[in-house]
Amino acid sequence: MVTKGILIDRIDPSSDRAVFRQIADQLRQAIESGRLREGEKLPSEAELIEHYGVARMTVRQAIQELRNEGLAVAEHGRGVFVRRRPPVKRLASDRFARRHRKDGKAAFLAESEAVGATAGVDMIAINEVQPPEEISERLLANEPVVARSRRYLRDGHPVELATSYIPASIARGTKIMEPNPGPGGIYARIEDQGHTLERFVEDVSTRLPTRDEAKLLNLTSGTPVFRLIRTAYDLEGMAVEVCDTIMSGDAFLLSYELPAH
Structure with missing residues (x-):
């Protein structure tokens, strides 16, 4: 039996x-x-x-x-x-390391390869818009932005929804406006524009998904999501991108290394 x-x-x-x-x-x-x-x-x-x-x-x-x-x-x-739940270990202190961009790898590709998974992206939409108030406050500017929305796949399964907001003054006329921004992803293209990235600030919260989020991520009832909002700053302290990300709660393990000094 x-x-x-x-x-x-x-x-x-x-x-x-x-x-x-x-x-x-x-x-x-x-x-x-x-x-x-x-x-x-x-x-x-x-x-x-x-x-x-x-x-x-x-x-x-x-x-x-x-x-x-x-x-x-x-x-x-x-x-x-x-349920199969192979997590990606998301190393906050490592995933945006410049060496990944030099190797031509965006962050999601780098973290997927680290666990032997195949990364993919679909449902890409790129528009110039007025940003939501929450995004404007983080960018410290009330100017048009280029919004890049996409869905990330791991081994063909959707695990993450993300929308990046980049000031239009940085993104216009670059490959950021194209579905494939080229080796290293949009951060490499931002640096190509003279904005060398210096630090990132991430705010993480959890909640139940909306109906649309649950459908797009193929979530079973009761599965929570992480909402991670990341702001990227250049060497001058200018906020050059805000990324609003919804991550399947059973597909990621968030791991942070913090100095003791």
Whole structure:
């Protein structure tokens, strides 16, 4: 039986915790301990009903609990599987290093290669617009910007939505206005314009995705997103780009190295 070796405990009828939550707890523990591995099929409804001696609706509530948490995903006609969640380790102190641009690699390409993944980008849109107020405040200017929106893919799966806002005075007439900005990405093109990058400031928050974000990132119910807003400054202290990024919460691990002095 599939449940053998995966689900050892029985439910406790004397517990104050609802039966479906007890079942979800045991399935979650099996996932977190590795007894149920990523991509592996969960025991079927019939197997869980037999194992626990409960009604079908109770089993369905337990499985829905895992789906709401983003731990499991249902595939029509095949069953419910442990969700694959290979994270990219996003090294904030390294991903924008100048050496990557010199090697002709934008940040997403560099971080994807570091974990052996293939990077991709689609849904590119480039427009000259008046920036939202939040962006104007970060750029310390109320002038037109070039907004570059795109969706990033890892091994063909969408993981990130990003919109960069670059002052039009910097971007006009450059490859920043083109779908492919060339080796090193838009930061390399900004530096080509004489704005040597000196530092980045990132503000990170978490929330549940909007309906459109969940659709574009193929997120299961309950999966949160990171919202990361990054401002790039040149050597003169001028803000030369603001990037508003929405990242799938189960596809990234944010890692920061901070000096102790």
